[in-house]
Amino acid sequence: MSYDIAVIPGDGIGTEVVEAVEPLLVDTAATRGVEVATTWFDWGSERYLSAGAMMPEDALDRLAAFDAILLGAVGHPEVPDHVTLRGLRLPITKGFDQHVCKRPTYLFEGVDSPLRGYEGGDIDFVVYRQNTEGEYADVGGREHRGFENEVAVQASVFTREATEAVVRPAFEAASERAGHLTNVTKSNAQAHGMVFWDDVVAEVSEEYPDVAVERLLVDAASMDLIRRPDEFDVVVASNLFGDILTDIGGGISGSLGLAPSANIDPEGTYPSMFEPVHGSAFDIMGEGIANPLGTVLSVELLFDHLGEEAIAEALHGAVADQLADPSAPRTADIGGSATTVEVVDDLAARLVE
Template sequence: MSYDIALIPGDGIGPEVVDATLPILDAAATAADFDVETTRYDWGTDRYLNEGAMMPEDGLDRLASHDAILLGAVGHPDVPDHVTLNGLLLPIRKGFDQSICKRPAVLFEGVDSPLKGYSGGDIDVLVFRENTEGEYADVGGREHRGYDNEVAVQSAVYTRRSTERIVRAAFEAATERSGHLTNVTKSNAQAHGMVFWDDIVSEVSEEYPGVEVERLLVDAASMDMVRRPDEFDVLVCSNLFGDILTDVGAIVTGSMGLAPSANIDPGRDNPSMFEPVHGSAFDIMGEGVANPLATVLSGSLMFEHLGEDAAATALWDAVTDQLADADAPRTADLGGESGTEAVAADLRDRL
């Protein structure tokens, strides 16, 4: 069996973590008796600065034939974030109907949380983030630019199709885990879209009587992700709220360098995309110190999605073992002094 993976290393440290991860993916694949073939697309901000677009007009057509996409990072300090985001990442998510975003936040053994009283295994949260609409829908505009009466309108969009998809996926995961789901909205202030979301959660919950549903407003959920993260299991939330809460989750579990992400087309009509949650980190670009573990864990999620459970488990276990080993190399974000390649080489040895 062979899988054709599209690589978009992207910006900043993206190429560094992707290049470090590829031999690790190959090692896990070889051990599980399948092959990984890759096609590299050097799309990103360098292309934007040279050609005026993050990716070519036929970019989605070129990606469509691949089994999955592995993305490094997107963003550049000299280009506004809305340009880079809307030029590459969001078109891929929306164009390929990647409406389900899964982001685990796990406090691994051997990793220190900035919160007192938590040790390895105490925090294990899986966030389901609606990924193609909500607050990130490009609906709205600006009028009377430059005048005193200038106005900007940004509309959030919630469809029954996408909302039911993400809610049902979260309930399925909660059924397989501890049977507890937290629904995060802001329905006290957003009486149309968020109340609609709450209504759908209530409807779908009737299909899963074994799942206990907790309902929180996003401000309370943000507070509780710091105050009591061990009490959460599965969270389901809209695009913006999921984006914010998963950054909080990454930090309370030790580092953005440990946070993977899966952008999934639940219909499997298009390739799904896997990426570390961290950004392009231009401040450390080229220094060889970027943490590759979030990209490796994203590779684990990719193999899981492709049905290669043995390879997915091997990758996740290798990272778990490395972090639990006090003598293993680790990067500066985890309190160590090792570089990207040392961490990657140690993972290859463990595999």
């Protein structure tokens, strides 16, 4: 097998981490009989500052032929966050029908959670976040700018097609895992979109009688992810709520530097995109100390999505072995002093072994 992967390294430490991890991606596949070719695109905030756009107008046409996309962290202190998000990531997720944002949260052995009493394996859940509409739909506007009666309107959009596109894979995952799904909304306060969401979840649940469904309001879910994270298995949530809950997940599992994500087109018409959850962290850019494991685990999700389970399992196993080894290098965010490259080199040696 052979695959063509588009690489968008992003900004700040995103570029540093992706540059360190990309050879590991290629070499790990090659040693298992799979050829991977990568094509790099220098799209991001630096391009915006020089050319006025995060990526070119034909970006989606150029990406469409690839088997998958690896995206680094995006963000720049001189560019507003809404510009970077709407200029690169959102056009790709929406343009390629990547309705599912899949974000697993796992507490590895050897990593300390800020929650007392939790050890490796105690926290193991995955969030299925609606990724193309909801609260992040670009519907609304501002009127009377600069006057006392200035007003801003931001509307959420929930369609049956896109809601089912994330709810059904969440039920599939719950059926394959522990048989428990938590549906997170705010339907007590949002009686239209969120109640519609609840109705879709209830309808789809009839197709999965083996899955127990728990309903939580997002404020209660946020509390319970800290109070009883071991009781969660699969969580399904809207765009905004899923975004917030997964940052909590990254925090309780030790570090956002360990958190991966996948942006998936459930129909497989377009390439899916894989990215670490951490930000571009300009405060440590150039120091070579960013944690590469979130990107490595995102590459694991990439290979799993492509059907290369053996490569995905090898990457996950190497990360687990490294984190469980007290003598292994680790970056400062999880209590070590190693560099990005030292961590990746150690992983490469473990993969060879």
